[in-house]
Amino acid sequence: MLTFYDSKGLPNPDRVRIALEEKRVMDQVIVKQVDLWKGEHRTEAFKALNPSVTIPLIVLDDGTAISETTAITEYIDHTYPGISLTGRTPKERAVIHMMQRRGEQQIVDAIGAYFHHATPGFGPEIELNQNKAWGEAHLAKTLEGMRYFNDVLEQQPFIAGDGFSMADITVFTGLEFSETYPKVMVPVECTALLAWRARIGARQSCQGLTR
Ligand SMILES: N[C@@H](CCC(=O)N[C@@H](CS)C(=O)NCC(=O)O)C(=O)O
Known part of the structure; x- marks a missing residue:
């Protein structure tokens, strides 16, 4: 197993x-x-x-x-069989990979840098090399990322196009973490991103994520 x-x-x-x-x-x-x-x-x-x-x-x-x-x-x-999460055709696979990488850079890693450097993060025994300015710069990057994905979702139903994929999972988990731990909320004007998040959050797989 x-x-x-x-x-x-x-x-x-x-x-x-x-x-x-x-x-x-x-x-x-x-x-x-x-x-x-x-x-x-x-x-x-x-x-x-x-x-x-x-x-x-x-x-x-x-x-x-x-x-x-x-x-x-x-x-x-x-x-495992079932739903495809990383794409089937070369084009689908490339687009999902690209959008997932953007989700990592602009949301997951950016909010992680803010959490580790500009908030207590995992606490003083774990966060040994904090740099507050670096963290604050990544807060701005996260908010820019949220606006970017809002623009994407004004044009298409999912992060990588017409179908649900790992790219949706990546951005969704970044937003959940952002709002739960460092308490950085999705701006209210990002209505497409908020509507998408509500749809993704309703999936059975996305229930009960917090500790
Ligand atoms: N590039 C790695 C990043 C994994 C990562 O940073 N995980 C975090 C939790 S979300 C972690 O283990 N952090 C440990 C630490 O900061 O000490 C991946 O894609 O798996």
Whole structure:
């Protein structure tokens, strides 16, 4: 059975959990919750599995450990039948990849930099190299990203076009984290983004994300 090192309520592991839920395979997975506030990812045992010291991580039956969210979700999408999350044709795959990368850069990673550098983040024992100016710059980047995705969703129903994909999951989890932890809200004028978020949030896979 696949083992999934999770940390509920954080965007990158949430992306993996939603992908597993979309594939309806949570019952085929062993889930291990890792408390990042307690530094449980900084142990030597975890570092041996993932030298990047980040969650999510999956470990396959043969012992192969895979980190990096997009690598994990590619594995999940190609291992289990059902809905396609990363695209079927070369064009779909490229567009989803591109939009997902924009979602990471402009929302997930940007709000993460704000959280880690300009707020207490995971606390003083974990946040050892804070740079407030760097964090504040990423707050501005996040808000710019929200406006960019609002513009995208004024033109099309989903982040990567006509169908639901990993790109939706990525942006959705970034917004959930943003509003739950550093409390950065989607601007009210971003009506297309807010309407899309309500639609995505109604999916069964997206229920109960907070810790
Ligand atoms: N590039 C990695 C980033 C993963 C990442 O940063 N995960 C966060 C949780 S959302 C984490 O583990 N942070 C640990 C820390 O900041 O010490 C991926 O795509 O999986």
